[in-house]
Amino acid sequence: MKTILSFLKPYRKRLLFISLIMIADVGGSLLVPTITANMINLAVSQADLSDILVQGIWMLGIALLSGGLTLLGSWLCARLSADFGRDLRVALYDKTLSFSTTDFETFGTASIITRTLNDINVLQQSLMNVLQLVLPVPVMCALGIFFSFSIHRDMGFLILGATFLVLAAALLIIRKAARIFELLQSFLDRMNVVLRENLTGVRVIRAFRKETHEIKRMRKSFEDYAISAIQANRLFAGLDCLATVVINLTIVAILYLGGNQIGTGSMKVGDITAVTEYAIWILFYVMMAQMVILLVPRAMTCMRRICAVLNHTPEIKDGTGQSGSGAGPEIFRFDHVSFRFADADENTLSDLSFSCEKGKTTAIIGGTGSGKSTIAKLLLRFHDVTAGQITLKGTDIRSLPQSELRSAISYIPQRAWLFSGTIEENLRYGNPDATREDLIRALKTAQADFVLDLPGGLKSHVSQGGTNFSGGQRQRLSIARSLVKPADLYVFDDSFSALDFQTDAALRHALQEEITEAGLLIIAQRISTILHADQILVLNEGQIAGIGRHEELMETCPIYRDIAHSQMKGGN
Numbered sequence: 001m002k003t004i005l006s007f008l009k010p011y012r013k014r015l016l017f018i019s020l021i022m023i024a025d026v027g028g029s030l031l032v033p034t035i036t037a038n039m040i041n042l043a044v045s046q047a048d049l050s051d052i053l054v055q056g057i058w059m060l061g062i063a064l065l066s067g068g069l070t071l072l073g074s075w076l077c078a079r080l081s082a083d084f085g086r087d088l089r090v091a092l093y094d095k096t097l098s099f100s101t102t103d104f105e106t107f108g109t110a111s112i113i114t115r116t117l118n119d120i121n122v123l124q125q126s127l128m129n130v131l132q133l134v135l136p137v138p139v140m141c142a143l144g145i146f147f148s149f150s151i152h153r154d155m156g157f158l159i160l161g162a163t164f165l166v167l168a169a170a171l172l173i174i175r176k177a178a179r180i181f182e183l184l185q186s187f188l189d190r191m192n193v194v195l196r197e198n199l200t201g202v203r204v205i206r207a208f209r210k211e212t213h214e215i216k217r218m219r220k221s222f223e224d225y226a227i228s229a230i231q232a233n234r235l236f237a238g239l240d241c242l243a244t245v246v247i248n249l250t251i252v253a254i255l256y257l258g259g260n261q262i263g264t265g266s267m268k269v270g271d272i273t274a275v276t277e278y279a280i281w282i283l284f285y286v287m288m289a290q291m292v293i294l295l296v297p298r299a300m301t302c303m304r305r306i307c308a309v310l311n312h313t314p315e316i317k318d319g320t321g322q323s324g325s326g327a328g329p330e331i332f333r334f335d336h337v338s339f340r341f342a343d344a345d346e347n348t349l350s351d352l353s354f355s356c357e358k359g360k361t362t363a364i365i366g367g368t369g370s371g372k373s374t375i376a377k378l379l380l381r382f383h384d385v386t387a388g389q390i391t392l393k394g395t396d397i398r399s400l401p402q403s404e405l406r407s408a409i410s411y412i413p414q415r416a417w418l419f420s421g422t423i424e425e426n427l428r429y430g431n432p433d434a435t436r437e438d439l440i441r442a443l444k445t446a447q448a449d450f451v452l453d454l455p456g457g458l459k460s461h462v463s464q465g466g467t468n469f470s471g472g473q474r475q476r477l478s479i480a481r482s483l484v485k486p487a488d489l490y491v492f493d494d495s496f497s498a499l500d501f502q503t504d505a506a507l508r509h510a511l512q513e514e515i516t517e518a519g520l521l522i523i524a525q526r527i528s529t530i531l532h533a534d535q536i537l538v539l540n541e542g543q544i545a546g547i548g549r550h551e552e553l554m555e556t557c558p559i560y561r562d563i564a565h566s567q568m569k570g571g572n
């Protein structure tokens with residue numbers, strides 16, 4: 001709650017102004033029936049027409065002023081709600097940028113999307129509703145009851161009783177609603193997960209002919225949501241009926257009691273109109289506020305979910321140190337590094353020691369699941385080591401700002417990902433100041449100069465994820481993008497897997513010619529990709545089974561020899 005309220009702090013003055021407008025608006029709404037009553041009473045007592053006209057002019061003025069204030073209030077509320085939502089979304093997004101993979105897994109990507117879009121939307125709506133429909137209620141009740149008492153004591157008590165009755169019913173229903181709305185939000189998350197899975201995996205579903213199974217799964221998640229939504233709507237409907245009944249019974253009671261009082265001469269005919277109007281206004285406002293308050297448990301649930309993300313302490317904390325001068329050849333060093341995932345029973349990596357040097361190629365080879373990609377993730381601090389340390393030019397990377405660490409690395413992920421836009425925008429992602437010549441050189445090195453033959457050239461359109469290019473083209477574009485970024489170490493995480501042998505060889509050759517100052521870290525499954533590396537690490541179940549050049553490993557490392565024989569028909 002405190003966290004969310006802090007987002008309203010910058011808008012304190014606007015909130016105060018809105019509150020004043022609302023109070024003035026409510027006062028205006030109640031003055032209109034008071035003047036109506038005066039006009040009726042003047043007419044009944046056969047007063048001068050000019051007196052009635054004066055009252056009419058007052059009424060017109062107040063109605064116009066009240067209408068204007070309502071309009072201004074609504075506009076200010078809408079602006080405030082939009083600004084509040086924007087600030088909250090920006091903060092949530094900024095926070096998620098600091099999350100490690102484990103942090104993301106804690107919430108789930110689908111849930112973070114629901115929280116950023118839907119939950120904040122609920123809060124925005126609630127803020128607007130509270131300002132427009134709940135905030136004026138105490139003023140409306142207090143003024144309405146006061147005006148009723150000023151007309152007749154019985155009328156005052158009648159309005160007071162009706163108000164309390166509806167308020168008590170609302171409190172009971174709100175308690176029931178809290179649980180339903182909690183469920184509703186979790187079903188929304190579930191729908192999001194199932195929908196995302198079905199839309200992104202649609203080809204797999206069709207290929208395996210699992211449409212019926214998936215339709216059942218989708219239907220179940222939709223049904224769960226619908227059942228809870230229907231329960232919530234029943235509560236709304238019940239409350240709606242109750243309030244209408246109370247309004248009508250109150251009007252009947254006003255007419256009955258008021259009629260008797262007119263008979264005894266203690267009330268005038270116009271007063272009945274005024275009290276009836278007060279009752280309708282009060283009960284209308286209380287009813288609207290109930291509807292809003294019914295949504296408060298939902299808003300509270302959303303608020304808790306948003307605060308959980310905002311207050312989450314990221315696994316990775318930013319350091320404040322500076323990396324060393326980098327006089328020696330060493331860029332990164334793994335020093336007895338071990339790593340275990342939070343939810344795993346065993347270490348994924350154990351006691352790794354090696355270094356990456358300027359102008360040298362380090363390669364990592366090993367079976368699937370041996371921990372190769374995890375090494376790249378540790379380098380980038382997507383996770384922190386469990387034991388040992390990784391240093392950048394002699395400084396532990398945990399003591400460096402993440403931005404400084406990541407600017408030293410250019411990373412090409414296993415799954416090439418391109419952003420929607422143009423090829424040029426994608427290439428400039430890591431270096432907005434790159435010249436056209438830089439882009440073309442990177443494309444040529446990455447064997448991606450097919451781009452220059454496209455009708456749009458560098459301006460060619462890229463669909464979301466780069467799906468309008470083949471797997472191999474995407475990989476080459478992703479490599480070109482990384483080459484545009486200046487870095488100390490270029491990390492290729494199995495980035496040549498979709499390339500044919502010829503392109504793979506041409507690319508490696510070009511890389512060696514182009515990148516002379518920085519280091520290369522190549523993670524690969526194919527031995528031909530890493531054959532000429534200055535140092536090859538053979539990884540087996542998270543441990544280094546051998547380290548050296550190809551020729552040395554062929555002599556000393558049985559695992560490497562096995563891989564080589566199986567891939568190279570005898571190891572040549």
Ligand SMILES: Nc1ncnc2c1ncn2[C@@H]1O[C@H](COP(=O)(O)OP(=O)(O)OP(=O)(O)O)[C@@H](O)[C@H]1O
Binds near residue numbers: 342367372374414494
């Ligand atoms: N987020 C995670 N939580 C728990 N375990 C994980 C997580 N990510 C990976 N692992 C496990 O860590 C091990 C190493 O995974 P990693 O992706 O580093 O292997 P790899 O050698 O790159 O495999 P491949 O060549 O198939 O990509 C695997 O056994 C995997 O199941």
